[in-house]
Amino acid sequence: MPRAAPSSPDPAVDAAALLRRIGFIGLVVAVPLAALVSRRAIVILVPIAVVILCLATALDGAGRPVGAGLRRVLRTRAMAAGALLAGWTALSIVWSPFPGTASERLLNVAITVGLTLAGYLALPDRMRAANAYLLPVGVGAAALAAVALGLFSGAALRFGLEDDSTLERGAMLLALLVWPAVTWLRSRRRDVEGLGVAVAVALALVLAPSPIPLLALAAGAVAFALAAWRQQLGVRIAAGVAAGLVALGPLVPFLLRPIVAPLLGPLHPLSQALKTWTRVVTSEPLRLLTGxxxxxxxxxxxxxxxxxxxxxxxxxxxxxxxxxxxxxxxxFVLWSAVLQSGRDHPSLTPGAMATAMTAFASACLGMSVTVVWWLTSVAVAVLAFIAIERGQFRTSRPKASALPGIKG
Incomplete structure (x- = not known):
């Protein structure tokens, strides 16, 4: 009886697999490392990596259909509130004193959101574990490099390798990416390796020039622990804290100033900031309506x-x-988005809460949410989390004795 001819390999599929590997290496290995030594690395390398991922998907069609993917995103409550926020932001340019720069910044925000959406559609429904493991490798390597730069920052500055703002950006990216990396390792029952990556990143942030990434990481750690202890409670607390602080923003200086001023002194920068905030609220109350x-x-x-x-x-x-x-x-965007995060895979929920709260805490502590590098850093963290979520289609191999026809 003649044998069936072996199926010939498809060059398009092989090329797509190679491109996808290169794109993901660029996204989660090259970007964290380059961000430590170049201020523009994030905004240059991330679009290149996303374009490569899109090319891979165009070759083998492994990504989600554009129509179905867009419908799934656009039907969410967070997207509806986000459309309202975007529309109101665009309308506010009419009464902004700086319409030119405001329009340019809004265009940059829209491009970054579109880039993130393109990456979401380009990532395959089944992410290979070999690609997903690149995430902790990249984060761990960048953390060790950040530790070295922090220990020898004087020599690095003399050679022009970095400055404080560059290290701060790299540290913030590490604070965001460590949670998807740890979550992936935990999903593969590699808790020791996950702890090692987290410790390396924490040490790098301790040596960073700005305390904001470390404080944001601490906020993420609290959210992670709470969601790991009681998942639904942790999710609701994270969503409530984020949405509540934004909704009640004008009350924050009145609540904090009586506490901060006696502890830190009236001339401390935080006390002065709260004093200015209070003055702005009380002097222009009608501006709270339109901004x-x-x-x-x-x-x-x-x-x-x-x-x-x-x-x-x-x-x-x-x-x-x-x-x-x-x-x-x-x-409402924050409330809906946080509640939705990790809902499809409960084992990933603690990491999703930690990532969301790290990003939110950094914005509350002083990171401007409309600067391109911060938005792109959040986009990388979102794409990394989507990748590990799509790598959960097989979490463990069955034992040989459990297979039909094989006895133990």
Whole structure:
């Protein structure tokens, strides 16, 4: 009886697999390492990596159909609130004192969101474990490099390898990416390796020039522990804290200032920021309805509309720029998005909560949410989490004795 001819390999599939590996290496290995030594690495390398992933999907069709993928995203409540937020932001440019720069910044935000959506559609429904393991490898390697730069920062500065702002950006990216990396390793029952990656990142952030990434990581760790202990409670607390702080932003300085001023002194920068925040709320209460317009907080400091001591927190800026409509829309986006995170795979929920709260805490502590590098860093973390979620289609191999016809 003649044998069946072996199926010939498909060159398109092989090429797509190679491109996908290269794209993912660029996204989760090259980007964290390059971000430590180059300020523009994130905004240059991430689009290149996403384009390569899109090319791979175009070759083998392993990604989700564009129509079905878009419908799944657009039907969510978070997307509906996000559309309202985007529309109100665009409308606020009409009364913004800086319409030109505001329009440019809004275009950059839209491009970053579109890039993230393209990456979401390009990632295959079944992510190979070999590709997903690149995430902890990249995060661990970048953490060790960050530790070395932190220990020998003087020599690095002399050779022009980095500066404080560059290291801060790299550290913030590590704080975001460590949670998807640890979550993937935990899903593969590699808890020791996950702990090692987390410790390496924490040490790198301790040596970082800014405390914001470390504080944001600590907030993520609390969310992770709470969701791991009681999942539903942890999710609701994370969503409630994020949405509640944004919705009640104008009350924050009145609640914190009586506590902070006696502890740190009235001349401490935080005390001064809260004092300025209080003055802005009380002097222009009607502006809480409409806001001053998109991009006003950052540019207002430059031209003197706001004093230099004005806070850079998301909780202040969103109310100052977009008023009650923008703030409540953003609060609903956070509430819906956090509740949705990790719902399909409960084992990933602690990591999803940690990633969300790390990003939110960094924005509250002073990272501007509209600068391109921060938005792109969050986009990388989102794509990394989607990748490990799509790598959960097989979590363990069956024992040989459990297979039909094989006895133990």
């Amino acid at each position: 001053h317009g998109f991009e006003t907080a950052l540019r207002g400091r430059i031209v003197g509309m706001l004093p230099p001591s004005a806070p850079t927190s998301l909780l202040f800026e969103i109310w100052y720029e977009l008023g009650v409509v923008g703030a409540l829309a953003a609060a």
